[in-house]
Amino acid sequence: MYKYRIIAFGITKELLGGRETIIEIKGQTVGALRTALNERYPQLLNLRSLLIAVNNDYADEDVLLGSSDEIALIPPVSGG
């Protein structure tokens, strides 16, 4: 199992119950993290979209996660 610290914003902060969540998952990719998050927090599936950012950039599903990476959940943005 691999342990990651996730920071959540906007509606995801409410769905996960806070800004920071520690999650243990089997895989080491963004896709594996997404699968685990969807299982644990099925309400995430009701969002229009959910992107995952790694170290301040949008990350594809095959990006490998490191234990010191800054990982963030990006629900649909609505700035402006």
Add this chain to the structure above:
Amino acid sequence: MIKITEKSIDVQKIIDTVSSLSAGALNVFIGTVRNNANGKNVLWLEYEAYETMAVAQIRKIMDEASHRWPLLGWAVSHRIGTLKPGEVSVVVAVSTPHRKDSFEACQYIIDSVKAAAPIWKKEVFEDGEEWVSARPEMMKA
């Protein structure tokens, strides 16, 4: 200049930052808080940003804009926190030698910021609140 701020945005100050003696055009987009959404009165908005990433994404947008248009000066300022109707939420300002470039660049920048910068707003109504665009239309109550 990129700024994410809880303080009210001073539009004139941004114009001064962007102005250039070699510019023939200075274009400013000012986004303001609307007092209604989906037919309901909006009491206020709560803006939240993932600040480090927002700055990084806006920097990318500005790199691209600087590549495409001859920008002499530019600034992007976005407000976060609690904003009431009428308040300024975002300002984009550019100066260029000629006006056409200033319009195009300004529109490109605000459209890109809205699409890519990790910034969110929650509308607060008399009878509830809602994160804007978070759920598909059909999911809304």
